[in-house]
Amino acid sequence: PFFLFSDMLLYTSKGVTGTNxxxxxxxxxxxxxxxxxxxxxxxxxHCFTIYSAQKTIVVAASTRLEMGKWMEDLNMAIEMPVKCLLPSPPSGSSDEVSLEQESEEDIHSSRSSLDRQSHHRANTTMHVCWYRNTSVSMTDHSVAVENQLSGYLLRKFKNSNGWQKLWVVFTNFCLFFYKTHQDDYPLASLPLLGYTVSTPVEADGIQKDYVFKLQFKSHVYFFRAENIILIWCAYYTHLGSGKEGH
Incomplete structure (x- = not known):
């Protein structure tokens, strides 16, 4: 992974030890x-060359869109004067969490709220980008901050029958699920980077109104809103989720 700061570009690899x-x-x-x-x-x-005083490296992005994001942000950072001291580079989380074991196991977990809070700390943007091989640009971050939403939704997994009512908070490229709006810690979280949002198709077998579908590869979730206004909010705020997205 590459991390772009206002005065340097870091290139790293994912740790294979328990420190993650x-x-x-x-x-x-x-x-x-x-x-x-x-x-x-x-x-x-989708490759581009980075020339620096120390060395020259050639890198390739997954898509042309991703390459454009990196080149745009790099050029903007190069031209932008450094006006403040930077914090230390991120060291990652000490917890190893599989981002693809989302939600269902957590919903039925008997762990304490403190354990759940610790469990979700590794769902940071940099870890999700690593696991899903995607990037988030400065523009993506700016749009995500401007689009935040919370409210009650009914949720259904792809292969389940019933709907579960949850208090859902959308912020920082992620959905957080609570039993009620009064809970301090989420039951589970769903990082949205890489997900697409759409309406269900006939093959999904959803016979309800005001339903939208979130999907990433084989992971599919359905959500029911109270009215069509909340459906449009779901589509609008997803534009800030960095779904195409360092």
């Missing part, structure tokens, strides 16, 4: 850096 930390392999100062698209030179899709 990112290991820093090197850093490139932004002062004097030059970024150029280099697909034609290397015959590699």
């Amino acid at each position: 930390q990112f290991k820093i392999h090197g850093h490139l100062p932004l002062h004097g850096m030059l970024v150029e698209e280099s697909e034609n030179e290397w015959s590699v899709p």
Whole structure:
């Protein structure tokens, strides 16, 4: 993974130990850096070259959109003067959490609220980006901060029959599920990076009104709102979830 700060670019790898930390392999100062698209030179899709005073590296993104996000943010950071001291680079979480074991197991868990709080600490943006091989740009972060929503929804898993009423909070690229609006800690969380939002199709067998569908690969969730206004809110706020998204 790459982490872009206002004065440097870090490149790291995912730790394989129980600490679940990112290991820093090197850093490139932004002062004097030059970024150029280099697909034609290397015959590699979505690749670009980063020239710095220390070294030159060639990197490739998963999509052209992702490449554009990185190049735009890098060029903006290069041109932006550093006006303040930076905090230390992120070290990651000490908890190992499988992001694909979301929600259902947690809903029926008998752990204490404090245990649940600790369980969800690893669902940070950088961990989700790692597991789902995606990026979040500065624009994605800005839009996400502007779009936050909370309220009661009925939730149904892909292969379940019943609907469960939950207090749902959408913030920072993630849905948090509570039994009621008075609870201090969530029962479960669902990071939305990589998910798509749509209305159910006939094959889904959903015979209810005001339902929207969230899907990432084989993970499918259905949510029922009270009225059509909340449906439009769900679609609008999902634009801030970085779904295409460092």
